[in-house]
Amino acid sequence: MIRNVRLRSILGEFKIEDHTIMYHKFMPKFYNFCLEQGMDPEKITPSRAFCSDESQGLPIILMSKHFGAFPFDHGLVGGIMAHGRHAPHAHHGKDLVILQASHVGYEPRTQRFGRYRRLQTEDQHFSSNCGAIHATLEWYLDELKFAQNNIQMQIVDEKLLITIDKELIEQDYEEGLFLNLETLVEHDEITGDLLPPVKILSTSRVYPASQELMDYLKESDCKFSETPKPIGRCLHPSMFSFKRDQTQFTNMQRNLHEYLPWVVTSGNPMLSAAEINVQIEFDKAYRSIVREESYHCKNLIYIAGLNIDYSPTTGQHFPLSQFVPWAAYIQKSNGEHKVLEQDQLYEALMACSSKNKDQVNLDDMLWD
Numbered sequence: 001m002i003r004n005v006r007l008r009s010i011l012g013e014f015k016i017e018d019h020t021i022m023y024h025k026f027m028p029k030f031y032n033f034c035l036e037q038g039m040d041p042e043k044i045t046p047s048r049a050f051c052s053d054e055s056q057g058l059p060i061i062l063m064s065k066h067f068g069a070f071p072f073d074h075g076l077v078g079g080i081m082a083h084g085r086h087a088p089h090a091h092h093g094k095d096l097v098i099l100q101a102s103h104v105g106y107e108p109r110t111q112r113f114g115r116y117r118r119l120q121t122e123d124q125h126f127s128s129n130c131g132a133i134h135a136t137l138e139w140y141l142d143e144l145k146f147a148q149n150n151i152q153m154q155i156v157d158e159k160l161l162i163t164i165d166k167e168l169i170e171q172d173y174e175e176g177l178f179l180n181l182e183t184l185v186e187h188d189e190i191t192g193d194l195l196p197p198v199k200i201l202s203t204s205r206v207y208p209a210s211q212e213l214m215d216y217l218k219e220s221d222c223k224f225s226e227t228p229k230p231i232g233r234c235l236h237p238s239m240f241s242f243k244r245d246q247t248q249f250t251n252m253q254r255n256l257h258e259y260l261p262w263v264v265t266s267g268n269p270m271l272s273a274a275e276i277n278v279q280i281e282f283d284k285a286y287r288s289i290v291r292e293e294s295y296h297c298k299n300l301i302y303i304a305g306l307n308i309d310y311s312p313t314t315g316q317h318f319p320l321s322q323f324v325p326w327a328a329y330i331q332k333s334n335g336e337h338k339v340l341e342q343d344q345l346y347e348a349l350m351a352c353s354s355k356n357k358d359q360v361n362l363d364d365m366l367w368d
Protein backbone atom coordinates (compact mmCIF):
# COMPACT_ATOMS: atom_id res chain seq x y z
CA MET A 1 0.00 0.00 0.00
CA ILE A 2 1.30 3.49 -0.80
CA ARG A 3 1.35 5.07 2.64
CA ASN A 4 1.29 8.77 1.99
CA VAL A 5 2.67 9.47 5.45
CA ARG A 6 5.39 11.88 6.35
CA LEU A 7 8.34 10.83 8.45
CA ARG A 8 7.19 13.07 11.32
CA SER A 9 4.20 10.80 11.86
CA ILE A 10 6.62 7.91 12.48
CA LEU A 11 9.39 9.56 14.51
CA GLY A 12 7.80 12.78 15.72
CA GLU A 13 8.39 16.18 14.20
CA PHE A 14 11.89 17.59 14.51
CA LYS A 15 11.30 21.35 14.47
CA ILE A 16 14.04 23.66 13.25
CA GLU A 17 12.18 26.84 12.44
CA ASP A 18 11.87 28.98 15.60
CA HIS A 19 13.83 26.34 17.56
CA THR A 20 17.45 27.30 16.83
CA ILE A 21 19.76 28.99 19.33
CA MET A 22 23.11 30.57 18.45
CA TYR A 23 25.81 28.58 20.26
CA HIS A 24 27.28 31.57 22.07
CA LYS A 25 23.84 32.09 23.62
CA PHE A 26 22.93 28.45 24.01
CA MET A 27 25.94 27.48 26.12
CA PRO A 28 25.43 30.06 28.93
CA LYS A 29 21.70 29.24 28.90
CA PHE A 30 22.54 25.53 29.21
CA TYR A 31 24.89 26.28 32.13
CA ASN A 32 22.24 28.40 33.89
CA PHE A 33 19.66 25.68 33.23
CA CYS A 34 21.95 23.19 35.03
CA LEU A 35 22.22 25.52 38.05
CA GLU A 36 18.43 25.98 38.01
CA GLN A 37 18.10 22.18 38.27
CA GLY A 38 20.21 22.21 41.45
CA MET A 39 23.70 21.52 40.13
CA ASP A 40 26.72 22.86 42.01
CA PRO A 41 28.77 25.27 39.82
CA GLU A 42 32.09 23.96 41.11
CA LYS A 43 31.23 20.27 40.75
CA ILE A 44 29.95 19.82 37.19
CA THR A 45 31.78 17.53 34.77
CA PRO A 46 30.57 18.42 31.28
CA SER A 47 30.72 15.84 28.54
CA ARG A 48 30.12 16.03 24.82
CA ALA A 49 29.17 13.37 22.29
CA PHE A 50 30.03 15.10 19.03
CA CYS A 51 31.43 13.98 15.69
CA SER A 52 35.19 14.27 15.33
CA ASP A 53 34.89 16.96 12.62
CA GLU A 54 36.86 20.18 13.21
CA SER A 55 33.63 22.11 12.61
CA GLN A 56 32.58 20.94 16.10
CA GLY A 57 35.42 22.91 17.72
CA LEU A 58 33.56 26.07 18.67
CA PRO A 59 30.83 24.30 20.70
CA ILE A 60 33.56 22.43 22.62
CA ILE A 61 35.51 25.64 23.33
CA LEU A 62 32.31 27.39 24.46
CA MET A 63 31.41 24.44 26.69
CA SER A 64 34.87 24.64 28.34
CA LYS A 65 34.49 28.38 28.83
CA HIS A 66 31.00 28.32 30.32
CA PHE A 67 31.31 25.18 32.45
CA GLY A 68 34.90 25.96 33.51
CA ALA A 69 36.17 22.47 32.59
CA PHE A 70 37.16 20.71 29.38
CA PRO A 71 34.31 18.38 28.38
CA PHE A 72 34.79 14.63 28.72
CA ASP A 73 34.76 12.95 25.29
CA HIS A 74 31.65 10.80 25.01
CA GLY A 75 31.42 10.88 21.20
CA LEU A 76 32.06 8.68 18.19
CA VAL A 77 32.12 9.68 14.52
CA GLY A 78 28.74 11.01 13.41
CA GLY A 79 27.69 12.21 16.88
CA ILE A 80 27.05 8.69 18.16
CA MET A 81 27.34 8.31 21.94
CA ALA A 82 29.96 5.89 23.31
CA HIS A 83 27.84 4.15 25.96
CA GLY A 84 30.90 2.31 27.27
CA ARG A 85 32.28 5.62 28.56
CA HIS A 86 29.45 6.34 31.02
CA ALA A 87 31.30 4.92 34.05
CA PRO A 88 34.50 7.02 33.76
CA HIS A 89 32.37 10.12 33.14
CA ALA A 90 30.28 9.31 36.22
CA HIS A 91 33.40 8.97 38.35
CA HIS A 92 34.85 12.35 37.32
CA GLY A 93 32.26 14.64 38.90
CA LYS A 94 29.48 15.05 41.41
CA ASP A 95 27.09 16.60 38.88
CA LEU A 96 27.13 15.34 35.31
CA VAL A 97 26.20 17.01 32.05
CA ILE A 98 26.08 15.41 28.61
CA LEU A 99 25.52 17.28 25.37
CA GLN A 100 25.06 15.14 22.32
CA ALA A 101 24.66 16.38 18.76
CA SER A 102 24.64 15.22 15.17
CA HIS A 103 25.73 17.96 12.82
CA VAL A 104 24.96 19.28 9.37
CA GLY A 105 26.64 22.01 7.34
CA TYR A 106 24.68 24.93 5.94
CA GLU A 107 25.66 27.27 3.14
CA PRO A 108 23.66 30.50 3.67
CA ARG A 109 24.33 31.87 0.16
CA THR A 110 22.67 28.91 -1.56
CA GLN A 111 20.60 27.89 1.50
CA ARG A 112 21.86 24.31 1.06
CA PHE A 113 22.20 21.90 3.95
CA GLY A 114 25.10 19.42 4.00
CA ARG A 115 27.73 21.75 2.46
CA TYR A 116 30.59 23.40 4.31
CA ARG A 117 33.61 25.40 3.22
CA ARG A 118 36.93 23.91 4.33
CA LEU A 119 38.92 27.09 4.80
CA GLN A 120 42.15 25.24 5.50
CA THR A 121 42.26 23.49 2.10
CA GLU A 122 44.42 24.91 -0.70
CA ASP A 123 41.45 26.27 -2.62
CA GLN A 124 39.01 26.62 0.31
CA HIS A 125 36.61 24.24 -1.40
CA PHE A 126 33.25 23.04 -0.17
CA SER A 127 32.75 19.48 0.99
CA SER A 128 30.04 17.43 2.62
CA ASN A 129 29.29 17.93 6.30
CA CYS A 130 28.76 15.66 8.17
CA GLY A 131 31.15 13.48 6.14
CA ALA A 132 30.10 10.34 8.05
CA ILE A 133 26.45 10.91 7.13
CA HIS A 134 27.38 11.62 3.53
CA ALA A 135 29.40 8.38 3.34
CA THR A 136 26.43 6.48 4.78
CA LEU A 137 23.95 7.97 2.30
CA GLU A 138 26.02 7.71 -0.89
CA TRP A 139 25.21 4.06 -1.71
CA TYR A 140 21.49 4.52 -1.02
CA LEU A 141 21.32 7.72 -3.11
CA ASP A 142 22.99 5.94 -6.05
CA GLU A 143 20.52 3.05 -5.82
CA LEU A 144 17.61 5.51 -5.73
CA LYS A 145 18.94 7.46 -8.71
CA PHE A 146 19.12 4.27 -10.78
CA ALA A 147 15.52 3.37 -9.94
CA GLN A 148 14.22 6.91 -10.52
CA ASN A 149 15.84 7.01 -13.97
CA ASN A 150 14.96 3.46 -15.01
CA ILE A 151 11.24 3.48 -14.32
CA GLN A 152 9.45 5.34 -17.09
CA MET A 153 5.88 6.57 -17.10
CA GLN A 154 3.81 7.13 -20.24
CA ILE A 155 0.16 7.49 -21.22
CA VAL A 156 -0.83 5.31 -24.20
CA ASP A 157 -4.45 5.25 -25.41
CA GLU A 158 -5.47 7.04 -22.20
CA LYS A 159 -3.93 4.27 -20.05
CA LEU A 160 -1.00 4.92 -17.74
CA LEU A 161 1.83 2.49 -18.49
CA ILE A 162 4.91 1.89 -16.40
CA THR A 163 8.15 0.62 -17.94
CA ILE A 164 10.49 -0.96 -15.43
CA ASP A 165 14.09 -2.08 -15.88
CA LYS A 166 14.28 -5.91 -15.88
CA GLU A 167 16.79 -5.99 -13.05
CA LEU A 168 14.43 -4.00 -10.82
CA ILE A 169 11.57 -6.41 -11.61
CA GLU A 170 13.47 -9.66 -11.19
CA GLN A 171 15.20 -8.50 -8.00
CA ASP A 172 17.79 -11.23 -8.42
CA TYR A 173 20.29 -9.59 -6.12
CA GLU A 174 21.11 -9.73 -2.41
CA GLU A 175 21.57 -6.03 -1.75
CA GLY A 176 20.03 -2.99 -3.35
CA LEU A 177 16.75 -1.18 -3.85
CA PHE A 178 13.74 -3.50 -3.90
CA LEU A 179 10.56 -2.16 -5.48
CA ASN A 180 7.25 -2.94 -3.82
CA LEU A 181 5.97 -3.99 -7.25
CA GLU A 182 2.35 -4.46 -6.15
CA THR A 183 2.16 -0.71 -5.43
CA LEU A 184 3.29 0.11 -8.97
CA VAL A 185 1.98 -2.58 -11.33
CA GLU A 186 -1.49 -3.98 -11.93
CA HIS A 187 -1.67 -7.36 -10.19
CA ASP A 188 -4.04 -10.18 -9.27
CA GLU A 189 -5.86 -9.09 -6.10
CA ILE A 190 -5.99 -12.63 -4.69
CA THR A 191 -2.62 -14.14 -5.57
CA GLY A 192 -0.70 -10.85 -5.70
CA ASP A 193 0.96 -12.02 -8.96
CA LEU A 194 1.75 -9.27 -11.46
CA LEU A 195 -0.45 -9.28 -14.57
CA PRO A 196 1.55 -10.12 -17.73
CA PRO A 197 3.44 -7.21 -19.27
CA VAL A 198 1.83 -5.50 -22.24
CA LYS A 199 5.22 -5.35 -23.92
CA ILE A 200 8.64 -6.89 -23.36
CA LEU A 201 11.59 -4.76 -24.42
CA SER A 202 15.28 -5.70 -24.55
CA THR A 203 16.11 -4.40 -21.04
CA SER A 204 12.71 -3.60 -19.56
CA ARG A 205 9.05 -4.59 -19.39
CA VAL A 206 5.94 -2.46 -19.80
CA TYR A 207 2.95 -2.94 -17.46
CA PRO A 208 -0.32 -1.18 -16.83
CA ALA A 209 0.11 1.02 -13.73
CA SER A 210 -1.75 -0.15 -10.64
CA GLN A 211 -4.95 1.62 -9.57
CA GLU A 212 -3.15 2.47 -6.35
CA LEU A 213 -0.38 4.27 -8.23
CA MET A 214 -2.88 6.15 -10.37
CA ASP A 215 -4.82 7.25 -7.26
CA TYR A 216 -1.59 8.40 -5.61
CA LEU A 217 -0.45 10.36 -8.68
CA LYS A 218 -3.86 12.03 -9.02
CA GLU A 219 -3.45 13.53 -5.54
CA SER A 220 0.18 14.53 -6.08
CA ASP A 221 1.67 17.14 -8.40
CA CYS A 222 3.23 14.39 -10.58
CA LYS A 223 1.93 14.61 -14.11
CA PHE A 224 2.75 12.27 -17.00
CA SER A 225 1.88 12.47 -20.69
CA GLU A 226 2.19 10.60 -24.01
CA THR A 227 5.94 11.31 -23.97
CA PRO A 228 7.80 8.75 -21.79
CA LYS A 229 9.29 10.33 -18.70
CA PRO A 230 11.28 8.86 -15.76
CA ILE A 231 9.28 8.51 -12.55
CA GLY A 232 11.96 10.62 -10.80
CA ARG A 233 10.94 12.21 -7.51
CA CYS A 234 7.43 10.71 -7.87
CA LEU A 235 8.85 7.40 -6.63
CA HIS A 236 7.38 7.56 -3.12
CA PRO A 237 9.34 6.02 -0.18
CA SER A 238 6.62 3.44 0.44
CA MET A 239 7.10 2.14 -3.14
CA PHE A 240 10.48 0.59 -2.29
CA SER A 241 12.82 -0.53 0.46
CA PHE A 242 16.54 -1.18 0.77
CA LYS A 243 18.25 -4.46 1.62
CA ARG A 244 21.85 -4.58 2.70
CA ASP A 245 24.15 -6.94 4.60
CA GLN A 246 23.76 -5.57 8.12
CA THR A 247 26.58 -7.59 9.70
CA GLN A 248 29.10 -4.84 8.86
CA PHE A 249 26.80 -1.91 9.69
CA THR A 250 28.20 1.13 11.49
CA ASN A 251 26.17 2.58 14.37
CA MET A 252 25.05 5.33 12.01
CA GLN A 253 23.78 2.84 9.39
CA ARG A 254 21.98 0.91 12.11
CA ASN A 255 20.23 4.11 13.23
CA LEU A 256 19.22 5.20 9.75
CA HIS A 257 18.58 2.01 7.77
CA GLU A 258 14.85 1.66 8.42
CA TYR A 259 14.16 5.29 7.53
CA LEU A 260 16.40 5.60 4.48
CA PRO A 261 13.63 5.54 1.82
CA TRP A 262 12.26 8.71 3.48
CA VAL A 263 15.72 10.23 3.97
CA VAL A 264 16.93 9.83 0.39
CA THR A 265 13.68 11.10 -1.15
CA SER A 266 13.49 14.13 1.12
CA GLY A 267 14.51 17.53 -0.22
CA ASN A 268 17.49 17.60 2.17
CA PRO A 269 18.82 14.05 2.73
CA MET A 270 21.81 15.20 4.83
CA LEU A 271 19.56 17.25 7.13
CA SER A 272 16.91 14.51 7.37
CA ALA A 273 19.57 11.91 8.23
CA ALA A 274 21.12 14.14 10.92
CA GLU A 275 17.69 14.76 12.49
CA ILE A 276 16.84 11.04 12.55
CA ASN A 277 20.25 10.22 13.98
CA VAL A 278 19.60 12.63 16.88
CA GLN A 279 16.14 11.16 17.50
CA ILE A 280 17.34 7.55 17.50
CA GLU A 281 20.49 8.31 19.50
CA PHE A 282 18.54 10.15 22.23
CA ASP A 283 16.18 7.21 22.59
CA LYS A 284 19.07 4.71 22.84
CA ALA A 285 21.33 6.85 25.05
CA TYR A 286 18.50 7.74 27.45
CA ARG A 287 17.93 4.03 28.07
CA SER A 288 21.62 3.29 28.55
CA ILE A 289 22.00 6.20 31.01
CA VAL A 290 18.97 5.13 33.04
CA ARG A 291 20.41 1.59 33.30
CA GLU A 292 23.99 2.70 34.07
CA GLU A 293 24.68 2.01 37.75
CA SER A 294 27.52 4.54 37.95
CA TYR A 295 25.00 7.28 37.18
CA HIS A 296 22.58 6.23 39.92
CA CYS A 297 22.15 8.77 42.78
CA LYS A 298 23.85 11.49 40.69
CA ASN A 299 22.51 14.75 39.33
CA LEU A 300 22.60 14.35 35.57
CA ILE A 301 21.36 16.38 32.62
CA TYR A 302 21.54 14.97 29.11
CA ILE A 303 20.53 17.13 26.15
CA ALA A 304 20.49 15.90 22.56
CA GLY A 305 20.12 18.08 19.50
CA LEU A 306 21.45 19.14 16.14
CA ASN A 307 24.46 21.36 15.44
CA ILE A 308 23.98 23.44 12.30
CA ASP A 309 27.43 24.55 11.12
CA TYR A 310 27.11 27.74 9.09
CA SER A 311 29.80 27.51 6.44
CA PRO A 312 32.57 30.00 7.32
CA THR A 313 33.69 32.75 4.95
CA THR A 314 37.28 33.90 4.38
CA GLY A 315 38.72 35.40 7.56
CA GLN A 316 36.38 33.51 9.88
CA HIS A 317 38.10 30.93 12.08
CA PHE A 318 35.01 29.11 13.27
CA PRO A 319 31.55 28.49 11.85
CA LEU A 320 28.59 30.38 13.25
CA SER A 321 27.13 27.26 14.83
CA GLN A 322 23.54 27.02 15.93
CA PHE A 323 21.98 24.41 18.19
CA VAL A 324 18.54 22.89 17.75
CA PRO A 325 17.53 21.09 20.95
CA TRP A 326 15.57 17.85 20.51
CA ALA A 327 15.01 16.38 24.00
CA ALA A 328 16.50 16.24 27.49
CA TYR A 329 16.72 13.71 30.29
CA ILE A 330 16.99 15.22 33.75
CA GLN A 331 17.86 13.09 36.75
CA LYS A 332 18.19 14.20 40.37
CA SER A 333 20.38 12.49 42.96
CA ASN A 334 17.22 11.65 44.96
CA GLY A 335 15.96 9.47 42.09
CA GLU A 336 13.49 11.94 40.54
CA HIS A 337 13.76 12.05 36.77
CA LYS A 338 11.92 13.38 33.75
CA VAL A 339 12.20 13.80 29.99
CA LEU A 340 11.63 17.19 28.36
CA GLU A 341 10.31 17.07 24.80
CA GLN A 342 11.45 19.53 22.12
CA ASP A 343 9.04 22.43 22.78
CA GLN A 344 9.37 22.16 26.58
CA LEU A 345 13.16 22.01 26.36
CA TYR A 346 13.40 24.94 23.96
CA GLU A 347 11.14 27.06 26.17
CA ALA A 348 13.07 26.08 29.32
CA LEU A 349 16.40 27.04 27.72
CA MET A 350 15.05 30.30 26.31
CA ALA A 351 13.77 31.22 29.78
CA CYS A 352 17.34 30.99 31.14
CA SER A 353 19.70 33.95 31.06
CA SER A 354 22.40 34.08 28.38
CA LYS A 355 24.69 35.82 30.87
CA ASN A 356 27.06 33.57 32.80
CA LYS A 357 28.88 35.19 35.69
CA ASP A 358 30.94 32.02 36.20
CA GLN A 359 32.38 31.79 32.67
CA VAL A 360 36.15 31.61 32.58
CA ASN A 361 38.61 33.51 30.46
CA LEU A 362 40.54 30.76 28.73
CA ASP A 363 43.66 32.95 28.31
CA ASP A 364 43.81 33.58 32.06
CA MET A 365 43.41 29.88 32.79
CA LEU A 366 46.48 28.91 30.80
CA TRP A 367 48.89 30.86 33.00
CA ASP A 368 47.41 30.88 36.52
Ligand SMILES: [Zn+2]
Pocket residue numbers: 051052053077078079103129130131132133
Ligand atom coordinates in the same frame (compact mmCIF):
# COMPACT_ATOMS: atom_id res chain seq x y z
ZN1 LIG B 1 30.67 14.60 11.13
